Amino acid sequence: MAQSNGKVAFVTGASSGIGFAVSVELAKRGYKVYAGARRVDDMKPLKKFGIIPVNLDVTSAESISAARELIELENDHLDILLNNAGNFRVAPAIEVSDEDFIRCYEVNLYGPIRVTREFSKLIIKGKGLFAYTTSNAGMMPVPFASIYSSSKAALSAYASTLAFEVKPFGVQVLDFVSGGVKTGITQVEHPVLNSDSLYRIDGRDLMREIGDKFEPNQLMDVNVYAVKAANDLEAALNGVGFFSNATYFRSFRGSASSISWFVTSFLSRWFLETVLLLAFGLKDGFNAIKKKHSSKSK
Numbered sequence: 001m002a003q004s005n006g007k008v009a010f011v012t013g014a015s016s017g018i019g020f021a022v023s024v025e026l027a028k029r030g031y032k033v034y035a036g037a038r039r040v041d042d043m044k045p046l047k048k049f050g051i052i053p054v055n056l057d058v059t060s061a062e063s064i065s066a067a068r069e070l071i072e073l074e075n076d077h078l079d080i081l082l083n084n085a086g087n088f089r090v091a092p093a094i095e096v097s098d099e100d101f102i103r104c105y106e107v108n109l110y111g112p113i114r115v116t117r118e119f120s121k122l123i124i125k126g127k128g129l130f131a132y133t134t135s136n137a138g139m140m141p142v143p144f145a146s147i148y149s150s151s152k153a154a155l156s157a158y159a160s161t162l163a164f165e166v167k168p169f170g171v172q173v174l175d176f177v178s179g180g181v182k183t184g185i186t187q188v189e190h191p192v193l194n195s196d197s198l199y200r201i202d203g204r205d206l207m208r209e210i211g212d213k214f215e216p217n218q219l220m221d222v223n224v225y226a227v228k229a230a231n232d233l234e235a236a237l238n239g240v241g242f243f244s245n246a247t248y249f250r251s252f253r254g255s256a257s258s259i260s261w262f263v264t265s266f267l268s269r270w271f272l273e274t275v276l277l278l279a280f281g282l283k284d285g286f287n288a289i290k291k292k293h294s295s296k297s298k
């Protein structure tokens, strides 16, 4: 186990993927790390790094409170809170079910807001850092990801305003506007369109086709991402280099994250849509839909 640096971190969504890898990276750098998620058994391997698994469901206020009580019992402050727990949902914006959008918002948006509120006193005591794993999908119109994208865009906006409000307390905020990282998040389900979906055209399921084209090998390795993320967390917390005087940071990590930022910041909407139509192989399908719906009902 690494020598302690006296700093304490709590990472949510740490039973797999980014949260798991960042927890390990922080522990290796001497942080006392608490790792939160529902699948406590999956966090057992973290114990060999000295990481303390915490049973956490970010959709439950009681569970969040219990996690805070446990951490507060052993620590008088917190240096880093990484709100990373998240889930991924796809469905056309005009056909998404209540269950799907409520679930997505509960985990990706309301959860981190509740966790932030619950741990705010500990972070303020530590003059610490609130961090969020958001997504470049929150900046650009990824087809059939409107709910996921909007949950992440809302979380980014929350983080930005939070940063302004907590400035007087000497607290920092870091938003990881993440691109593709090789984890299980997109492979949990392989969704198909409803049988009566308007996006079923000429026997094709346009949403499923995007999923089939998805190539995980183009994504950033999760351990590479974790090292970069831990560097950013430490730089923001300690105020070094590029991060010296600022209190709000956005870090573009993961595959295609910087390109997404550039394209959405500087190029026209027309150009962006053209690129996305080609990249997602939707051109023919959208033309077929356009043809089918070309006459306007009176």
Ligand SMILES: NC(=O)c1ccc[n+]([C@@H]2O[C@H](COP(=O)([O-])OP(=O)(O)OC[C@H]3O[C@@H](n4cnc5c(N)ncnc54)[C@H](OP(=O)(O)O)[C@@H]3O)[C@@H](O)[C@H]2O)c1
Binding pocket: 012, 013, 014, 015, 016, 017, 018, 019, 036, 037, 038, 039, 040, 056, 057, 058, 059, 084, 085, 086, 087, 088, 107, 133, 134, 135, 136, 178, 179, 180, 181, 182, 183, 184, 185, 219, 254
């Ligand atoms: N991978 C990417 O390409 C990518 C890109 C941009 C942003 N992100 C974001 O990165 C974050 C981590 O995702 P990942 O890619 O590492 O996927 P992942 O391996 O599926 O991790 C998701 C984590 O969230 C936890 N989680 C889900 N629902 C929860 C709940 N109700 N309460 C507590 N924890 C919950 C899961 O743990 P349990 O199921 O055990 O609770 C799991 O540890 C997410 O917020 C995701 O949106 C990922």
